[in-house]
Amino acid sequence: MGRLQDKICIITGAGSGIGRASATMFAKEGATVIVADIRAEPAEEVAHAIEAGGGRARAMVVDVGEESQLATMIGSTISEFGQIDVLFNNALFINTEMAMRDGDFLQWDPEIFQANLRVNVIGAMLACKLAIPHMLERGKGSIISTSTGSSLGGDVTAYSYGSSKAALNWFVQSLAATYGKRGIRSNAILPGPTQTPSKLQWSTARMDELFMEVLNTPFIGEPEDIGAMAVFLASDESRYVNGMLYSVDGGQSCTVPFVSVTRAMQADA
Template sequence: MGRLNAKVCIVTGGGSGIGRASALAFAREDATVIVADIRGEAAEATAQAVRDSGGVVRAMTVDVGEESDLERMIGQTVADFGRIDVLFNNALYVNRDHAMRDMDFLAFDPEIFLANLRVNVLGAVLASKLAIPHMLERKAGSIISTSSGSSMGGDITAYSYGSSKAALNWFVQSIAATYGKQGIRSNAILPGPTQTPAKLEWSTPEMDRLFLDVLNTPFIGEPEDIAAMALFLASDESRYVNGMLYPVDGGQSCTVPFISVTRKLANG
């Protein structure tokens, strides 16, 4: 019997990266998985990988920024499987042009800010709002959200992205406070640098070298490393865990900010 035996789990942004790795991990532990992604072909590719491994899965084309899409996602899941045990709000706003234009505070663009909020915050909030009534019926449920280490401090770039993830953290903990007594848990994962397809599109060997300089592991994480935490939070092993913001970041957040300077000085 798997760690998620008989659980029905929705994974948004399940077509690639952390979402795909998590969908596969959930299925290996005997969950029924709903793979939702704005790219229908990517959702179906993940679903096929789950089927090939013998898992039960549905693929859905979902834009989490559209409430009607979320209503369809939740409604169809309940209609097909009768319950929702886990909602993994993993979908991320990805727009390379917007990301490149979000690097100068004096050029701050409300359009880019609102686009990030629509997916990174509103998508997760509305999906949770729609799923919670079904979880309340069973007096149990786990809501997991992918946040970011960027949410935990100031930066000199990615103003819209980082602030959207900070807003998401507030909702994660507020949902935990509101519904924890009724058996619903809400937690977030804060990945550090992770070798997702989105990162691989823009990173360079020099950037990876600089990332490794601030990590306290000898490697940059893979999507499966984040999926492992998602699996724990989805399972009953984490039943006493609620309202937490979990860094999964190769130890980059465990040190003082100037660790790379002192490390170089110590090594001569």
């Protein structure tokens, strides 16, 4: 308890999944949490739950793809609390119909790519652009961004999603290089399969079975597993950590690609 005591923390996409878990965990560690989400009801529900538990939170309706709404988010936070200690860019573009079309490269549509960029990259960087001057005034701040393991290599689906997150990674590290010497840290979390509400909508038992073949943990991660890394990156415990892309993925990225083949051969021996 108290790892984020008196810190003012903005979390976008905080109405569900990783954002909701992180908001709850931040508040338990003493932070005042700005619960930002494009949907009013989930944001208010999370904020009310935090306050009912003795924490401090404010709900805000924010479409991170709209610069004017981001400006209101940052401006309102400064007006009420006077500072921003942590900006957690967690909002994610979700559109099931577009995601289905993005699964076949021969149907690749620049409109889908631009929609992903609008939220996953442009929205996150505009939030940074607006928040960083206030962090510079105090000489400190932590920026966290949710990326994905899909950003680290080629895939056979989700072309717009994966590539947008690869672009986000570049900005994450560039902000670290640009502002690190002035006290502002920028890091990203790259989740592996995580049991968020959005995943539970499209995953199947067979898919989870296949995920378990590539994970090197005996379970699929929960939103709180990602939230735990976010708490660390938001806290002063990570003051010497900057420009890192942290894979929180159940060890799926720690092996060589053909490890499943080797395991199968060992089982047959």
